[in-house]
Amino acid sequence: MLEGIHTFSKQDTLVWGQPAAHAIRAHMAAKGLRRAVLLTSPSMAQTQYWQALLAELGGLVVGSFTECAAHSPRASVLQGAAVAKAQGADVLIAVGGGSVIDAVKLMLDCLWLDLSSHEGLDALRAGAHSAALQAEQRLRMIAVPTTLSAAEFTPLAGITDTRTATKELFEHPLYVPALVVLDPLATQETPAWLMASTGIRSVDHCVETLCSARPSPYADAMAQHGLQLLVQGLRAMQAAPNDVNARLHCQLGTWLAISGPVSGVPIGASHVIGRVLGGAFGVPHGQTSCVLLPGVLRWNASVSAAAQQRVSAAMGAPQRPAADLVLELVRSLQQPSTLRELGIEKSQFPLIAEKSLQMFKHPGSAGNPRPVQSQQDIFEILESVY
Incomplete structure (x- = not known):
């Protein structure tokens, strides 16, 4: 039950x-x-x-x-x-x-x-x-x-x-x-890269809600519609930066996207590792999602196929891998998609892994569908997006 x-x-x-x-x-x-x-x-x-x-x-x-x-x-x-x-x-x-x-x-x-x-x-x-x-x-x-x-x-x-x-x-x-x-x-003077990257951050909220190890029917419904609004709005805003309706659609999508984490659905590895990249290395939060989310989706694919198919459907291509769709969206918005682009070196992986394992101990960080149990698990994710 x-x-x-x-x-x-x-x-x-x-x-x-x-x-x-x-x-x-x-x-x-x-x-x-x-x-x-x-x-x-x-x-x-x-x-x-x-x-x-x-x-x-x-x-x-x-x-x-x-x-x-x-x-x-x-x-x-x-x-x-x-x-x-x-x-x-x-x-x-x-x-x-x-x-x-x-x-x-x-x-x-x-x-x-x-x-x-x-x-x-x-x-x-x-x-x-x-x-x-x-x-x-x-x-x-x-x-x-x-x-x-x-x-x-x-x-x-x-x-x-x-x-x-x-x-x-x-x-x-x-x-x-x-x-x-x-x-x-209020968003019209925000740099385009910041709007785009934080938009992917909200896409991340939707995706990790839909793929969470502890899902919620309410949150799933919000995340699916939020993901549709965000994908459509981000593409429209990229094509026409002064389109106020596109910006509002993104804002409304953001509201729906966060409904899962706010109501108690725990987040996954993209958010957890992203917090470490932000706090320890100064990477903007949105750009951590741009880089990490596709890699986390691939790492989780073996245990979350059905959930990832819902992500693909909400993004308009139900037969394609969710990781590919997210990566294509990131690149279409001209955002970084590798750790190298963020200035992260492989020599820093042990520190990232150590701090991430500590972050995974937070009660709200237990949502990754494939349990992250060791530094090696985090190394695999980092290597995939390097």
């Missing part, structure tokens, strides 16, 4: 196709919020969209922090939280991709628990969440994503401890933004 558990997110509201400022104003008015601090990356802070959003929100914005760095280093978290605390923020607004959104998630905990140091984050890493605040009393965040990473839908924050070059996972059900606004105009 099939069995499983579906976990419902604490997210309150998702708005799509509306200008972000309009949706944010309505949300803040409904919740009685008056003191927003906006947070983003240095590159996003130079865009016309960021400047327009600041102007449109006007007096609701009491401060900003524009130094959220790639891979969400602890330093960005502590600095951003200090700004928000000094300004007396009653809501944080993250405008950016996964690195910005993940950093702001952990800033919430810094503000909830009054943490301001690495030692405080070390204690939090060990599980020191406070029960003093009720859910309705906690400061929450709003997210306006500018990429297709889907960080805005998850209760996980991937944070880099630069002292050890390690990606840490922090988790809290209220890390998910109270409001997510899918405004396709």
